Amino acid sequence: MSMRKESFLAHVRERGEYRTLDEADRAARVVLALLGAHLVGTVRAELAARLPEAYALILLNPLQAAEPLTPERFVRATAAWIEGSTEKTAPWDIGAVLSTTAAAAGDVLTREVLLQLPPGYELLFGRPQPT
Template identity: 65%
Template sequence: MPAHEDALLRQVQERGAYASPDEAERAIRVVLALLGAHLVGEVRSELAERLPETVATVLLNPLQAREPLPPERFVRATAAWIEGADETTAPSDVRAVLGVVADLAGDDLMSRILLQLPVGYDVLFGRPQPV
């Protein structure tokens, strides 16, 4: 069952300490567009099914990535795309969105998501894996 958009916005706004829902929504859209460029196939579709339709389309119609970005470059790309963000605030933006996404995805899907991403994304999702 997909998450309700208001609940997703509220959770991201709270985790990211955003002043307004608009700020949280911008972060959600940017982070999901970048994430969608890194996920393929069934994993991306399953994650989209757990998100509100309005943001699921962002995940399903991403920008095309030439190569998977390591976590540090993912954060820098986020900083470049979120208005008012910089490299000191972007890690918080990414963790706020991906932490909520991880909660919605659940453990099984998160394991499969992390298999498609470069090493280090587990920390961005707030799910550090044992080495």
């Protein structure tokens, strides 16, 4: 069952402390477009199925990544794409979107998503590494 767009955005706005839903929406679009470029196959399809349709489409038709971005480069790319964002604030934007995405996905699917990503993304999802 996918999350409704209003509910998804409300969570992103709250976690990111955005002033407006538009700001939350812009962050969600950028982060999910970048994330989608890293995911393949059933994992991407299952994650999309749990997101509101507008964001599912972004995840399924992502920006094509020539190579997987390290977490650091993911942060830089996000900063470049979100107006007014910097490399200091981008992890905040990413965390707001990815923690909301992880909540929608559930633990099992989130672990499968992380397996497709380079090491270190756990922190961007707001999940500390297991020691």
